Amino acid sequence: MGDKPNILITGAASGIGRASALRMAKAHHVIVADRDGDGADTVASEITAAGGTATSIIVDVGNGASVRDMKARIASDIGPVLSAFFAAGIFIRGVTGDISEADWDRMIDIHVKGTFLCCQAVIPDMIAAKRGAIVTMSSDFAVMAVPGAAAYMAAKSAIYSLTKSIALEFAPHNIRANALGPGPIDTPILKSGRTDAEYEKAREDLAESLPLGRLGRPEEVAAVLDFLLSDRSAYMTGQIIHPNGGQLMW
Amino acid sequence: METMIVTGAGSGIGSALTRRLLDENYHVSAWDRDPGDLAGANDANLDFCEIDVRDADAMAAAVADAAGKTGKIAGLATCAAIFHTRPFLDVTEDEWNAHLSINLKGTLLACQAVLPRMLEQKSGSILLFASSIARRGAAESAAYAATKGGVLGLGRAIAMDHARSGIRANILSPGITDTPQPRGNMSEDAMYGWADNIPLGRIGMPDDMVETALFLLSDEASFVTGQDIRVNGGASLF
Numbered sequence: 467m468g469d470k471p472n473i474l475i476t477g478a479a480s481g482i483g484r485a486s487a488l489r490m491a492k493a494h495h496v497i498v499a500d501r502d503g504d505g506a507d508t509v510a511s512e513i514t515a516a517g518g519t520a521t522s523i524i525v526d527v528g529n530g531a532s533v534r535d536m537k538a539r540i541a542s543d544i545g546p547v548l549s550a551f552f553a554a555g556i557f558i559r560g561v562t563g564d565i566s567e568a569d570w571d572r573m574i575d576i577h578v579k580g581t582f583l584c585c586q587a588v589i590p591d592m593i594a595a596k597r598g599a600i601v602t603m604s605s606d607f608a609v610m611a612v613p614g615a616a617a618y619m620a621a622k623s624a625i626y627s628l629t630k631s632i633a634l635e636f637a638p639h640n641i642r643a644n645a646l647g648p649g650p651i652d653t654p655i656l657k658s659g660r661t662d663a664e665y666e667k668a669r670e671d672l673a674e675s676l677p678l679g680r681l682g683r684p685e686e687v688a689a690v691l692d693f694l695l696s697d698r699s700a701y702m703t704g705q706i707i708h709p710n711g712g713q714l715m716w
Numbered sequence: 717m718e719t720m721i722v723t724g725a726g727s728g729i730g731s732a733l734t735r736r737l738l739d740e741n742y743h744v745s746a747w748d749r750d751p752g753d754l755a756g757a758n759d760a761n762l763d764f765c766e767i768d769v770r771d772a773d774a775m776a777a778a779v780a781d782a783a784g785k786t787g788k789i790a791g792l793a794t795c796a797a798i799f800h801t802r803p804f805l806d807v808t809e810d811e812w813n814a815h816l817s818i819n820l821k822g823t824l825l826a827c828q829a830v831l832p833r834m835l836e837q838k839s840g841s842i843l844l845f846a847s848s849i850a851r852r853g854a855a856e857s858a859a860y861a862a863t864k865g866g867v868l869g870l871g872r873a874i875a876m877d878h879a880r881s882g883i884r885a886n887i888l889s890p891g892i893t894d895t896p897q898p899r900g901n902m903s904e905d906a907m908y909g910w911a912d913n914i915p916l917g918r919i920g921m922p923d924d925m926v927e928t929a930l931f932l933l934s935d936e937a938s939f940v941t942g943q944d945i946r947v948n949g950g951a952s953l954f
Contacts, residue, residue, distance in 0.1 A: 630953045637915030637950050649939075677879035678941060686939035693931050701924035703916060704953035708943055712879050715872040715942035 470495045470519065473695070474540070474547045476527050476584055477554030479505025481653030482603070482646075485684030486551055486691050491518035497544060498522045499536060500554070527554045527580030528572070537587040546591040549695050552584045553603045559659040562616040570617050577621035578628065585632055589641065597640045599695045602629045604645040604706055606714040622647075626706050633704030642703040644694045649710025651682040677712030717761070719743045719782045719789050720933065723769050723826050724796030726752025728895030729845065732922035733793055733929055738762055740930065742790065745782040747775070747826075769796045769822030775829035783833050791841040791933040792830045794823045797863070801856040801901040812859050819863035820870070827874055827885075834883050841933045842885040844871040845925075848948050850889060864889075868944055875942030884941040886932045891948030893920035915950030 472495045477483035479500035487496050491513040498513070498520050500506040506522035513520040521544055526532040540547060556576055558569045581602050592598025605622035607615060625645060632643040650656065650672040657665045673680050690709045693699055708714055720737045724730035726748035734746045738759050746754055747767040754764050763785075765778045783789055797819045800811060823844055834840030849857055850864035867887065874885035892898055892910045899907060911918045928947050931937055 633950050634915055634953055638917065640916075642916075642950075651939075677876050678884075678939065679880050682939040689936040689938070690940065693936065698927040698931060699947075700927075701916060701920050701947050701949050702928070702945075703950040705946055707940070707945065709937075709939040710943075711939055712875055712942040715875060716944070 471549060472497060472540075472544055472547045473549040473551070474499060474584075474588060475551045475553060476500070476525065476580070477552070477603070479509055481553075481655060482648065482651060482684045482687045482691075483551070483553035484509050486553065486688040487520070488512060488516070489685065489688040489692055490549075490551075490695070491516065491520060494549065495544070496520040497540060497547065499525045499527075501526050527552070527584055528575030530583055533580075533583040533587055546595060547588050548592055548595055548598045550584065550588045550599075551601045551603075551691055551695065552581045554580055555603055555655065557615075557618055557655045557658050559614050560617070561614050565617055573617035573621050574624070578624040581625050581628055585628075585643075589632075589636060592636070592641045593639045598636075598642070600629075600632065600641065600643040601691055601694045602626075602643065602645045604629065604647045606647050606649045606708055606710050608645070608647055608706065609716055610714045629706070630704045637703055642699070644699070644702060644704065645706040646687060646691060646694070647706045647708040647710065647714075648687050649682060649708060649713035650676065651684055651687055651709075653684055656681075675713070676710075680711065682709055682711055717741065717743050717786050719745055719786045721745045721747065721779070721782065721789065721792045721826075721830060723747045723767075723792075723794045723822070724845075725764070726750050726754055728795070728897055729890065729893065729922050729925045729929075730793075730795030733795065733926050734762070736923075736926045736930065743782070743786045745778055747778065748796065769794075769826050770817050772825045772829060775826055779829050779833055788837060789830055789833050789840060791843065792826060793843045793845070793929055793933065794826050795845050796822055796826075797845065797860075797897075799857070799860045799897055799901065802859070803856050804858050807859055815859035815863050816866075819860065820866040823867055824870060827870075831874075831878065831883070835878065835881050838882040840883045841937075842871075842874060842883065843929055843932050844874075844885065844887045846871070846887045846889045846944065848889050848891045848946060848951060850944075852952055871944070872942045879941055884937070886937070886940060886942065887944040888925060888928055888932065889944055889946045889948070890925050891920050891946075891951045893922060893925060895922060913951060914948070915953070918949065920947060920949060
Protein backbone atom coordinates (compact mmCIF):
# COMPACT_ATOMS: atom_id res chain seq x y z
CA MET A 467 0.00 0.00 0.00
CA GLY A 468 1.64 3.23 -1.10
CA ASP A 469 5.32 3.81 -0.48
CA LYS A 470 5.51 2.59 3.06
CA PRO A 471 6.37 -0.99 3.98
CA ASN A 472 3.61 -3.02 5.59
CA ILE A 473 3.52 -4.10 9.20
CA LEU A 474 1.07 -6.59 10.68
CA ILE A 475 0.12 -6.10 14.31
CA THR A 476 -2.29 -8.49 16.01
CA GLY A 477 -4.09 -7.47 19.17
CA ALA A 478 -3.77 -3.97 17.77
CA ALA A 479 -7.10 -2.64 19.04
CA SER A 480 -5.95 -2.04 22.60
CA GLY A 481 -3.08 -1.72 25.05
CA ILE A 482 0.45 -2.35 23.81
CA GLY A 483 -0.81 -3.46 20.38
CA ARG A 484 -2.64 -0.17 19.89
CA ALA A 485 0.26 1.98 21.07
CA SER A 486 2.54 0.03 18.75
CA ALA A 487 0.19 0.48 15.79
CA LEU A 488 0.10 4.23 16.36
CA ARG A 489 3.87 4.50 16.67
CA MET A 490 4.76 2.23 13.75
CA ALA A 491 2.31 4.11 11.51
CA LYS A 492 4.90 6.88 11.17
CA ALA A 493 6.91 4.71 8.78
CA HIS A 494 4.57 1.84 7.88
CA HIS A 495 1.23 0.96 6.43
CA VAL A 496 -0.30 -0.75 9.45
CA ILE A 497 -2.50 -3.82 9.27
CA VAL A 498 -4.53 -3.41 12.45
CA ALA A 499 -5.65 -6.95 13.26
CA ASP A 500 -7.85 -7.79 16.21
CA ARG A 501 -10.72 -10.00 17.29
CA ASP A 502 -12.52 -6.75 18.15
CA GLY A 503 -13.42 -5.38 14.73
CA ASP A 504 -14.83 -2.10 16.03
CA GLY A 505 -11.71 -1.55 18.11
CA ALA A 506 -9.51 -2.28 15.10
CA ASP A 507 -11.53 0.17 12.97
CA THR A 508 -11.11 2.84 15.65
CA VAL A 509 -7.33 2.44 15.75
CA ALA A 510 -7.14 2.44 11.94
CA SER A 511 -9.16 5.67 11.95
CA GLU A 512 -6.81 7.21 14.50
CA ILE A 513 -3.90 6.36 12.22
CA THR A 514 -5.50 7.86 9.13
CA ALA A 515 -6.59 10.94 11.08
CA ALA A 516 -2.93 11.47 11.99
CA GLY A 517 -1.90 11.27 8.34
CA GLY A 518 -0.94 7.59 8.18
CA THR A 519 -2.47 4.65 6.39
CA ALA A 520 -3.95 1.50 7.88
CA THR A 521 -6.15 -1.48 7.10
CA SER A 522 -8.25 -3.08 9.82
CA ILE A 523 -8.87 -6.82 9.80
CA ILE A 524 -10.90 -9.01 12.13
CA VAL A 525 -8.98 -12.09 13.17
CA ASP A 526 -9.22 -14.75 15.86
CA VAL A 527 -5.57 -15.75 16.01
CA GLY A 528 -6.27 -19.04 17.78
CA ASN A 529 -8.37 -20.21 14.85
CA GLY A 530 -6.51 -21.55 11.81
CA ALA A 531 -9.29 -20.73 9.35
CA SER A 532 -9.46 -17.15 10.61
CA VAL A 533 -5.69 -16.68 10.30
CA ARG A 534 -5.78 -18.17 6.78
CA ASP A 535 -8.54 -15.71 5.86
CA MET A 536 -6.39 -12.87 7.16
CA LYS A 537 -3.42 -14.09 5.15
CA ALA A 538 -5.53 -14.32 1.98
CA ARG A 539 -6.87 -10.82 2.46
CA ILE A 540 -3.39 -9.39 3.07
CA ALA A 541 -2.09 -11.16 -0.05
CA SER A 542 -4.91 -9.89 -2.27
CA ASP A 543 -5.38 -6.37 -0.89
CA ILE A 544 -2.13 -5.26 0.72
CA GLY A 545 1.04 -7.11 -0.26
CA PRO A 546 4.04 -8.61 1.45
CA VAL A 547 4.48 -8.24 5.20
CA LEU A 548 8.13 -8.15 6.25
CA SER A 549 7.52 -6.76 9.71
CA ALA A 550 5.17 -8.28 12.25
CA PHE A 551 4.26 -7.94 15.91
CA PHE A 552 2.00 -10.56 17.46
CA ALA A 553 0.50 -8.90 20.51
CA ALA A 554 -2.90 -10.61 20.73
CA GLY A 555 -3.39 -11.88 24.25
CA ILE A 556 -5.82 -12.30 27.10
CA PHE A 557 -5.49 -12.90 30.83
CA ILE A 558 -7.65 -15.37 32.71
CA ARG A 559 -6.80 -15.32 36.39
CA GLY A 560 -7.02 -18.49 38.46
CA VAL A 561 -5.03 -20.76 40.74
CA THR A 562 -3.90 -23.91 39.02
CA GLY A 563 -6.38 -26.25 40.69
CA ASP A 564 -9.33 -24.16 39.54
CA ILE A 565 -8.42 -23.52 35.91
CA SER A 566 -11.04 -25.13 33.67
CA GLU A 567 -9.95 -27.11 30.66
CA ALA A 568 -11.81 -24.63 28.45
CA ASP A 569 -9.94 -21.66 29.95
CA TRP A 570 -6.62 -23.47 29.64
CA ASP A 571 -7.30 -24.26 25.98
CA ARG A 572 -8.31 -20.68 25.28
CA MET A 573 -5.16 -19.26 26.86
CA ILE A 574 -2.88 -21.67 25.02
CA ASP A 575 -4.75 -21.31 21.71
CA ILE A 576 -4.71 -17.50 21.62
CA HIS A 577 -1.15 -17.08 22.82
CA VAL A 578 0.81 -20.07 21.60
CA LYS A 579 -1.14 -21.45 18.67
CA GLY A 580 -2.01 -17.89 17.66
CA THR A 581 1.65 -16.86 17.55
CA PHE A 582 2.54 -20.06 15.72
CA LEU A 583 -0.19 -19.65 13.09
CA CYS A 584 0.59 -15.98 12.53
CA CYS A 585 4.30 -16.76 12.09
CA GLN A 586 3.41 -19.42 9.54
CA ALA A 587 1.29 -16.82 7.77
CA VAL A 588 4.03 -14.21 7.35
CA ILE A 589 7.27 -16.19 7.05
CA PRO A 590 6.84 -17.29 3.38
CA ASP A 591 6.81 -13.65 2.23
CA MET A 592 9.89 -13.00 4.36
CA ILE A 593 11.73 -15.98 2.88
CA ALA A 594 10.89 -14.73 -0.61
CA ALA A 595 12.17 -11.25 0.26
CA LYS A 596 15.24 -12.67 2.06
CA ARG A 597 14.52 -10.48 5.06
CA GLY A 598 12.01 -10.02 7.82
CA ALA A 599 11.57 -9.15 11.47
CA ILE A 600 9.11 -10.71 13.88
CA VAL A 601 8.43 -9.69 17.45
CA THR A 602 6.30 -11.86 19.69
CA MET A 603 4.64 -10.94 22.96
CA SER A 604 6.01 -12.89 25.86
CA SER A 605 6.23 -11.58 29.42
CA ASP A 606 8.43 -11.33 32.49
CA PHE A 607 6.37 -14.37 33.50
CA ALA A 608 8.18 -16.47 30.90
CA VAL A 609 11.06 -16.32 33.35
CA MET A 610 9.76 -15.41 36.82
CA ALA A 611 6.75 -16.81 38.65
CA VAL A 612 3.62 -15.26 40.09
CA PRO A 613 0.71 -17.01 41.83
CA GLY A 614 -2.62 -17.43 40.08
CA ALA A 615 -1.29 -17.36 36.55
CA ALA A 616 -0.32 -20.91 35.58
CA ALA A 617 -1.95 -20.83 32.16
CA TYR A 618 -0.58 -17.37 31.39
CA MET A 619 2.93 -18.37 32.50
CA ALA A 620 2.82 -21.57 30.48
CA ALA A 621 1.62 -19.65 27.44
CA LYS A 622 4.21 -16.89 27.72
CA SER A 623 7.06 -19.36 28.30
CA ALA A 624 5.93 -21.28 25.24
CA ILE A 625 5.91 -18.10 23.16
CA TYR A 626 9.50 -17.37 24.19
CA SER A 627 10.56 -20.92 23.26
CA LEU A 628 8.70 -20.73 19.96
CA THR A 629 10.44 -17.43 19.24
CA LYS A 630 13.86 -19.00 19.77
CA SER A 631 12.94 -21.85 17.40
CA ILE A 632 11.88 -19.42 14.72
CA ALA A 633 15.02 -17.33 15.25
CA LEU A 634 17.25 -20.36 14.79
CA GLU A 635 15.37 -21.91 11.88
CA PHE A 636 15.01 -18.76 9.82
CA ALA A 637 18.25 -16.92 10.58
CA PRO A 638 19.71 -18.30 7.32
CA HIS A 639 16.91 -16.46 5.50
CA ASN A 640 17.85 -13.21 7.23
CA ILE A 641 14.67 -13.32 9.29
CA ARG A 642 15.01 -12.21 12.90
CA ALA A 643 12.63 -13.13 15.71
CA ASN A 644 12.70 -11.60 19.16
CA ALA A 645 10.27 -11.53 22.05
CA LEU A 646 9.09 -8.67 24.19
CA GLY A 647 8.81 -9.53 27.86
CA PRO A 648 7.01 -6.62 29.47
CA GLY A 649 6.55 -6.19 33.17
CA PRO A 650 3.54 -4.36 34.64
CA ILE A 651 2.19 -2.03 31.96
CA ASP A 652 -0.94 0.03 32.42
CA THR A 653 -3.20 -1.67 29.86
CA PRO A 654 -6.68 -3.23 29.76
CA ILE A 655 -5.10 -6.63 30.56
CA LEU A 656 -4.11 -5.29 33.98
CA LYS A 657 -7.76 -4.52 34.59
CA SER A 658 -9.21 -7.78 33.29
CA GLY A 659 -10.75 -9.97 35.99
CA ARG A 660 -10.46 -7.22 38.61
CA THR A 661 -13.06 -4.90 40.10
CA ASP A 662 -12.33 -1.17 39.92
CA ALA A 663 -11.14 -1.22 43.53
CA GLU A 664 -8.94 -4.27 42.92
CA TYR A 665 -7.53 -2.63 39.79
CA GLU A 666 -6.62 0.55 41.66
CA LYS A 667 -4.98 -1.44 44.44
CA ALA A 668 -3.12 -3.62 41.93
CA ARG A 669 -1.82 -0.51 40.16
CA GLU A 670 -0.54 0.98 43.41
CA ASP A 671 0.95 -2.28 44.70
CA LEU A 672 2.66 -3.09 41.43
CA ALA A 673 4.09 0.40 41.09
CA GLU A 674 5.46 0.26 44.61
CA SER A 675 6.97 -3.19 43.99
CA LEU A 676 8.95 -2.08 40.96
CA PRO A 677 12.45 -0.61 41.23
CA LEU A 678 11.38 2.28 38.99
CA GLY A 679 8.37 2.87 41.26
CA ARG A 680 5.75 3.22 38.54
CA LEU A 681 3.86 1.20 35.96
CA GLY A 682 5.04 1.26 32.38
CA ARG A 683 3.12 2.99 29.62
CA PRO A 684 2.19 1.11 26.44
CA GLU A 685 4.18 3.71 24.48
CA GLU A 686 7.33 2.68 26.35
CA VAL A 687 6.88 -0.89 25.15
CA ALA A 688 6.17 0.34 21.63
CA ALA A 689 9.54 2.13 21.66
CA VAL A 690 11.30 -1.17 22.35
CA LEU A 691 9.22 -2.88 19.66
CA ASP A 692 10.28 -0.22 17.16
CA PHE A 693 13.92 -0.90 18.03
CA LEU A 694 13.52 -4.66 17.66
CA LEU A 695 11.78 -4.41 14.29
CA SER A 696 14.28 -1.91 12.89
CA ASP A 697 17.74 -2.43 11.43
CA ARG A 698 19.11 -0.90 14.62
CA SER A 699 18.80 -4.42 16.06
CA ALA A 700 20.05 -6.16 12.89
CA TYR A 701 22.39 -8.38 14.93
CA MET A 702 19.83 -9.42 17.56
CA THR A 703 17.75 -12.56 17.24
CA GLY A 704 16.24 -15.09 19.63
CA GLN A 705 16.29 -12.60 22.49
CA ILE A 706 13.66 -11.61 25.01
CA ILE A 707 13.79 -7.94 25.95
CA HIS A 708 12.06 -6.82 29.11
CA PRO A 709 10.62 -3.31 29.37
CA ASN A 710 9.68 -4.04 32.95
CA GLY A 711 10.77 -1.22 35.24
CA GLY A 712 13.30 -3.60 36.77
CA GLN A 713 10.75 -6.20 37.92
CA LEU A 714 12.98 -8.98 36.64
CA MET A 715 16.72 -8.83 36.01
CA TRP A 716 18.46 -11.89 34.65
CA MET B 717 23.84 20.06 24.79
CA GLU B 718 24.32 17.10 27.13
CA THR B 719 27.38 15.06 28.00
CA MET B 720 27.94 11.36 27.48
CA ILE B 721 30.94 9.72 29.06
CA VAL B 722 32.62 6.75 27.41
CA THR B 723 35.40 4.67 28.97
CA GLY B 724 37.68 2.65 26.73
CA ALA B 725 36.94 5.31 24.14
CA GLY B 726 40.20 4.94 22.24
CA SER B 727 39.45 1.71 20.43
CA GLY B 728 36.91 -0.83 19.28
CA ILE B 729 33.31 -0.38 20.36
CA GLY B 730 34.26 2.54 22.62
CA SER B 731 35.65 4.66 19.79
CA ALA B 732 32.78 3.74 17.44
CA LEU B 733 30.30 4.74 20.14
CA THR B 734 32.17 7.99 20.83
CA ARG B 735 32.06 9.00 17.17
CA ARG B 736 28.38 8.15 16.89
CA LEU B 737 27.51 10.12 20.03
CA LEU B 738 29.30 13.12 18.51
CA ASP B 739 27.19 12.65 15.36
CA GLU B 740 24.11 12.61 17.59
CA ASN B 741 25.18 16.01 18.88
CA TYR B 742 26.33 15.04 22.35
CA HIS B 743 29.33 16.46 24.10
CA VAL B 744 31.50 13.40 24.75
CA SER B 745 33.97 13.06 27.55
CA ALA B 746 36.06 10.22 26.15
CA TRP B 747 38.27 8.36 28.59
CA ASP B 748 41.14 6.03 27.81
CA ARG B 749 44.75 5.45 28.69
CA ASP B 750 45.67 6.29 25.12
CA PRO B 751 43.72 8.27 22.50
CA GLY B 752 44.11 5.41 19.99
CA ASP B 753 41.54 5.83 17.20
CA LEU B 754 40.62 9.27 18.54
CA ALA B 755 44.15 10.63 18.08
CA GLY B 756 43.90 13.71 15.91
CA ALA B 757 40.10 13.74 16.07
CA ASN B 758 39.13 17.35 15.72
CA ASP B 759 35.66 17.92 17.12
CA ALA B 760 34.74 20.80 19.39
CA ASN B 761 32.35 18.53 21.30
CA LEU B 762 34.96 15.87 22.04
CA ASP B 763 37.05 16.04 25.19
CA PHE B 764 39.56 13.25 25.31
CA CYS B 765 40.76 12.60 28.86
CA GLU B 766 43.83 10.48 29.42
CA ILE B 767 42.37 8.36 32.18
CA ASP B 768 43.01 4.93 33.61
CA VAL B 769 39.75 3.58 35.04
CA ARG B 770 41.66 2.51 38.15
CA ASP B 771 42.15 6.20 38.97
CA ALA B 772 39.03 7.36 40.84
CA ASP B 773 40.30 10.88 41.45
CA ALA B 774 41.01 11.49 37.77
CA MET B 775 37.50 10.30 36.88
CA ALA B 776 35.87 12.51 39.50
CA ALA B 777 37.75 15.50 38.10
CA ALA B 778 36.73 14.65 34.53
CA VAL B 779 33.07 14.40 35.57
CA ALA B 780 33.24 17.79 37.28
CA ASP B 781 34.84 19.29 34.20
CA ALA B 782 32.24 17.78 31.84
CA ALA B 783 29.34 18.80 34.05
CA GLY B 784 30.72 22.32 34.17
CA LYS B 785 30.68 22.47 30.38
CA THR B 786 27.18 21.26 29.58
CA GLY B 787 25.40 21.15 32.92
CA LYS B 788 24.12 17.62 32.37
CA ILE B 789 25.66 14.15 32.34
CA ALA B 790 23.10 12.22 30.29
CA GLY B 791 24.88 8.90 30.39
CA LEU B 792 27.90 6.73 30.94
CA ALA B 793 29.02 3.79 28.82
CA THR B 794 31.80 1.63 30.24
CA CYS B 795 33.74 -0.04 27.44
CA ALA B 796 37.19 -0.19 29.03
CA ALA B 797 38.40 -3.76 29.38
CA ILE B 798 41.35 -6.05 28.76
CA PHE B 799 41.15 -9.66 27.59
CA HIS B 800 44.15 -11.99 27.60
CA THR B 801 43.47 -15.67 27.04
CA ARG B 802 45.54 -18.11 29.06
CA PRO B 803 45.19 -21.76 30.11
CA PHE B 804 43.56 -21.80 33.52
CA LEU B 805 46.51 -23.15 35.51
CA ASP B 806 48.85 -20.66 33.88
CA VAL B 807 46.87 -17.57 34.91
CA THR B 808 49.18 -15.59 37.17
CA GLU B 809 47.96 -13.59 40.12
CA ASP B 810 49.17 -10.40 38.42
CA GLU B 811 47.17 -11.18 35.30
CA TRP B 812 44.09 -12.00 37.38
CA ASN B 813 44.46 -8.75 39.30
CA ALA B 814 44.88 -6.73 36.11
CA HIS B 815 41.61 -8.09 34.68
CA LEU B 816 39.70 -7.59 37.90
CA SER B 817 41.02 -4.09 38.56
CA ILE B 818 40.37 -2.76 35.05
CA ASN B 819 37.29 -4.68 33.88
CA LEU B 820 35.34 -4.92 37.12
CA LYS B 821 36.65 -2.48 39.72
CA GLY B 822 37.32 0.08 36.99
CA THR B 823 33.65 -0.20 36.00
CA LEU B 824 32.57 0.29 39.60
CA LEU B 825 34.83 3.32 40.01
CA ALA B 826 33.61 4.92 36.78
CA CYS B 827 30.00 4.47 37.96
CA GLN B 828 30.86 5.88 41.36
CA ALA B 829 32.44 8.88 39.65
CA VAL B 830 29.30 9.78 37.68
CA LEU B 831 26.55 8.70 40.09
CA PRO B 832 26.73 11.65 42.53
CA ARG B 833 26.11 14.01 39.62
CA MET B 834 23.30 11.85 38.23
CA LEU B 835 21.69 11.63 41.68
CA GLU B 836 21.77 15.42 41.87
CA GLN B 837 20.17 15.62 38.41
CA LYS B 838 17.72 12.83 39.28
CA SER B 839 18.41 11.44 35.85
CA GLY B 840 20.99 9.45 33.95
CA SER B 841 21.45 6.28 31.98
CA ILE B 842 24.34 3.92 32.60
CA LEU B 843 25.36 1.19 30.19
CA LEU B 844 27.90 -1.41 31.22
CA PHE B 845 29.52 -3.56 28.56
CA ALA B 846 29.73 -7.20 29.60
CA SER B 847 30.19 -10.04 27.10
CA SER B 848 28.48 -13.21 25.94
CA ILE B 849 31.36 -14.89 27.78
CA ALA B 850 29.81 -13.74 31.08
CA ARG B 851 27.10 -16.40 30.71
CA ARG B 852 28.55 -18.90 28.29
CA GLY B 853 32.18 -18.93 29.32
CA ALA B 854 34.99 -19.50 26.84
CA ALA B 855 38.12 -21.61 26.75
CA GLU B 856 41.16 -20.13 28.48
CA SER B 857 39.22 -17.05 29.54
CA ALA B 858 38.75 -17.49 33.29
CA ALA B 859 39.83 -14.02 34.39
CA TYR B 860 37.88 -12.22 31.69
CA ALA B 861 34.78 -14.38 32.21
CA ALA B 862 34.87 -13.71 35.95
CA THR B 863 35.04 -9.95 35.43
CA LYS B 864 32.20 -9.92 32.92
CA GLY B 865 30.01 -12.06 35.19
CA GLY B 866 30.78 -9.51 37.86
CA VAL B 867 29.67 -6.70 35.55
CA LEU B 868 26.26 -8.38 35.19
CA GLY B 869 25.83 -8.32 38.95
CA LEU B 870 27.16 -4.80 39.28
CA GLY B 871 24.80 -3.48 36.61
CA ARG B 872 21.74 -4.99 38.28
CA ALA B 873 22.85 -3.65 41.66
CA ILE B 874 23.13 -0.13 40.28
CA ALA B 875 19.73 -0.51 38.62
CA MET B 876 18.16 -1.60 41.90
CA ASP B 877 19.91 0.93 44.10
CA HIS B 878 19.23 4.03 42.03
CA ALA B 879 15.99 3.35 40.12
CA ARG B 880 13.98 5.56 42.44
CA SER B 881 16.34 8.43 41.70
CA GLY B 882 15.48 8.32 38.01
CA ILE B 883 18.64 6.50 37.02
CA ARG B 884 18.58 3.48 34.73
CA ALA B 885 21.39 0.96 34.36
CA ASN B 886 21.58 -1.76 31.74
CA ILE B 887 24.14 -4.17 30.40
CA LEU B 888 25.07 -4.91 26.80
CA SER B 889 26.63 -8.31 26.14
CA PRO B 890 28.23 -8.43 22.70
CA GLY B 891 29.16 -11.65 21.00
CA ILE B 892 32.48 -11.72 19.15
CA THR B 893 32.86 -8.37 17.41
CA ASP B 894 35.15 -7.10 14.67
CA THR B 895 37.44 -4.97 16.88
CA PRO B 896 41.05 -5.08 18.05
CA GLN B 897 40.05 -7.08 21.14
CA PRO B 898 39.61 -10.57 19.62
CA ARG B 899 42.63 -9.93 17.39
CA GLY B 900 44.74 -9.92 20.53
CA ASN B 901 43.86 -13.56 21.07
CA MET B 902 43.33 -15.09 17.62
CA SER B 903 44.12 -14.80 13.92
CA GLU B 904 41.94 -12.90 11.44
CA ASP B 905 40.82 -16.20 9.93
CA ALA B 906 39.86 -17.61 13.30
CA MET B 907 37.95 -14.44 14.19
CA TYR B 908 35.90 -14.37 10.99
CA GLY B 909 35.56 -18.16 11.19
CA TRP B 910 33.33 -17.68 14.23
CA ALA B 911 30.60 -16.74 11.77
CA ASP B 912 30.05 -20.45 11.15
CA ASN B 913 28.74 -20.81 14.72
CA ILE B 914 26.43 -17.81 14.57
CA PRO B 915 22.86 -18.18 13.29
CA LEU B 916 22.87 -14.82 11.50
CA GLY B 917 26.02 -15.95 9.69
CA ARG B 918 28.48 -13.19 10.59
CA ILE B 919 30.40 -11.86 13.55
CA GLY B 920 29.25 -8.61 15.13
CA MET B 921 30.29 -5.19 13.88
CA PRO B 922 30.97 -2.23 16.18
CA ASP B 923 27.91 -0.48 14.72
CA ASP B 924 25.66 -3.34 15.87
CA MET B 925 26.71 -2.61 19.44
CA VAL B 926 26.59 1.15 18.96
CA GLU B 927 22.96 1.09 17.80
CA THR B 928 21.90 -0.93 20.83
CA ALA B 929 23.96 1.27 23.14
CA LEU B 930 22.34 4.41 21.77
CA PHE B 931 18.90 2.89 22.29
CA LEU B 932 19.62 1.87 25.88
CA LEU B 933 21.25 5.18 26.76
CA SER B 934 18.32 7.14 25.35
CA ASP B 935 14.86 7.88 26.73
CA GLU B 936 13.48 5.42 24.18
CA ALA B 937 14.40 2.77 26.74
CA SER B 938 12.71 4.64 29.61
CA PHE B 939 11.11 1.49 31.12
CA VAL B 940 14.15 -0.74 30.57
CA THR B 941 16.48 -1.11 33.54
CA GLY B 942 18.57 -3.87 35.03
CA GLN B 943 18.53 -5.79 31.75
CA ASP B 944 21.32 -7.64 29.99
CA ILE B 945 20.82 -7.13 26.27
CA ARG B 946 22.59 -9.78 24.23
CA VAL B 947 23.69 -8.64 20.80
CA ASN B 948 25.21 -11.81 19.42
CA GLY B 949 23.60 -12.76 16.12
CA GLY B 950 21.62 -15.47 17.90
CA ALA B 951 24.69 -17.34 19.17
CA SER B 952 23.38 -19.69 21.89
CA LEU B 953 19.99 -18.04 21.44
CA PHE B 954 19.77 -16.63 24.88
